[in-house]
Amino acid sequence: MDAYEKIINIADRNQIEIHEFDTRDRDGLAFCDVSGQMAVAIHPRVVRGEKAHAARVIGHEVGHCITGSFYAKKLTLPNIGQCERRASKWYICTAVKKEELQRALKESDDDYWGAAEALGVDIETIIEACDHYFDVDPAAIRARLGRKDR
Numbered sequence: 342m343d344a345y346e347k348i349i350n351i352a353d354r355n356q357i358e359i360h361e362f363d364t365r366d367r368d369g370l371a372f373c374d375v376s377g378q379m380a381v382a383i384h385p386r387v388v389r390g391e392k393a394h395a396a397r398v399i400g401h402e403v404g405h406c407i408t409g410s411f412y413a414k415k416l417t418l419p420n421i422g423q424c425e426r427r428a429s430k431w432y433i434c435t436a437v438k439k440e441e442l443q444r445a446l447k448e449s450d451d452d453y454w455g456a457a458e459a460l461g462v463d464i465e466t467i468i469e470a471c472d473h474y475f476d477v478d479p480a481a482i483r484a485r486l487g488r489k490d491r
Contacts, residue, residue, distance in 0.1 A: 343392075343396070343460075343461030343462075344393070344396040344397075344400065344435075344436035344437070344460065344461050344462045344466070345392050345393070345395060345396035345399070345461065347435060347436060348396055348399050348400040348403055348432075348435065348436070349399070351403060351407070351435065352381070352399070352403050352406075355379070355403075355406065355407065356378075356379070357379045357380065357381060357403055357406045357407075358378075358379070358380040358381070359380070359381045359383060359399060359403075360380060360381070360382050360383070361382075361383055361384075361385050361388045362382035362383065362384070362385075363384065363385065364382050364383070364384045365384075367384065368383070368384050368386075368387045368398040369381060369382060369383045369384065369387065369398045369399065369401065369402040370382045370402065371402040371403070371405035371406050371411065371428075372411075373406065373409075373411050379406040381399060381402040381403060381406065382402075383395070383398060383399055383402070387399075391463065392461075393457070393461060393462050393463040393466070394463050396436065396461070396462060396463075396466075397432065397436075397462065397463050397465065397466050400431075400432035400435065400436055401428050401429055401432045402428070403431075403432070404427070404428035404429065404430075404431035404432045404435075405424065405428040407431055408427045408428060408431050410423075410424035410425075410427040410428050411424065412424045429469065430473065432466075433466065433469050433470050433473050434473070436460075436462055436466055436470075437460055437462060437466060437467070437470040439474045441460060442456065442460070442467070442470050442471070442474060445459040445460050453467050453468070453471075453482060453485075453486060454486075464486070468482045468483065
């Protein structure tokens with residue numbers, strides 16, 4: 342089961358609705374209404390794009406729902422950042438287990454792209470997983486890959 346299927350199954354089990362919706366300049370948004378019903382809105386360009394990227398976007402938004410990391414405009418930037426990090430960490434830990442990452446990197450001779458392909462995730466997921474599990478600086482990985490840091 343790839344990352345996309347894992348995330349969709351988790352959303353289904355937790356009754357988190359996923360809808361295609363024009364989220365303007367954002368790839369996705371997570372919502373929780375007053376009754377506790379949670380939903381994720383994903384931009385059509387993400388839904389129609391690369392499956393590994395869609396898994397990342399949907400997984401991050403489902404991470405907001407699972408961890409309860411919702412925020413409103415009135416929160417301070419540090420609190421918003423904490424909610425974003427919590428949702429991202431949930432996705433990373435759900436999509437890529439440490440042992441799976443170690444095995445994929447070993448089998449691909451430490452080729453990050455090969456590991457991403459083997460695990461069915463995008464390269465940013467691999468970069469963040471390496472940071473999370475092995476404390477490898479994401480900027481160093483991006484430089485090695487010839488990519489600019491975000």
